[in-house]
Amino acid sequence: MKRDFERKLPLYMSGLIKTCAPSKNPFTDACRNKETIFIHVPKNAGRSIYRSVFNEPGRHIQLKRYYIYDRCRASRYYKFAVVRDPVDRFVSAFNGLKGSGIGNGEYDKFVNENIDHFQDVSDFVDWMALSKCNVNKVLGWLHFYPQYKWISVVGDEIAVDRVLKFEFLQDDWPSFAKERGFSEKLSFVGKGVANYQSLSDFQIKFIRRVYSKDCQLFSY
Incomplete structure (x- = not known):
């Protein structure tokens, strides 16, 4: 993964x-x-x-x-x-991962050990902000890359x-x-709905700093 x-x-x-x-x-x-x-x-x-x-x-x-x-x-x-x-994607990724680890594979292990014990995405961001090590650990996972x-x-x-x-x-x-020449129909399978209200201004700014290159390159 x-x-x-x-x-x-x-x-x-x-x-x-x-x-x-x-x-x-x-x-x-x-x-x-x-x-x-x-x-x-x-x-x-x-x-x-x-x-x-x-x-x-x-x-x-x-x-x-x-x-x-x-x-x-x-x-x-x-x-x-x-x-x-990047903020919207980050929240959607956390919400999509939380509770989804139901097997014994690498994906399930990551979710069980690194996602599920956090109450919500706000709690998760606060943990990330504690150290560079935590940030790097999260960014190494494909959903947050x-x-x-x-x-x-x-x-x-x-x-x-x-x-x-x-x-x-x-x-x-x-x-x-x-x-x-593609099909014009798009079903938006799995489209997530992010909830910005669960994040403080500090947490939003923190996520934007973590993804500063994305924000710069794609004008977010």
Whole structure:
């Protein structure tokens, strides 16, 4: 569930990955047929878009993995993503995770050990603010991973062709989908509703500091 694969491997290891880890191939048949890469940033209507574009369930894969696996193909394909107000996304991620760990896997372990014992998202933010270690622990989990890192390949340079905003997706999607030849229907499966009223001004400012690069790059 953590992004170790994308974070640690350099781009020049493409040949080795194809030979030794073919299961890491991010290019599905639908992706190849449409010559399109959609980066599913968690909590940003990704499942709805995957259904609309590829008729597939959503997958959380950083853009860097596509370049690691096949740089030429990744460069050639059309690439897009959806971003969201970092505070809104943070609250939605916490609320979506809380109480969802019902098995014994890595996901369930993370939820049980790091989410469920907090009363609410306000309590969670207060714990994060206690130390840099706590912040890094949270940011290492895919639901809280900074958005720009999903759609950059080197540094913080955004490497997709189009960035849509979650807040305007319902209005912007039909024309965008028509332009790209996608289905204009979007179900917003799993759309979360964040509750800003549960956060103090200090907590909101703290989250924005943690995600300062997202706020800067995407004008939030």
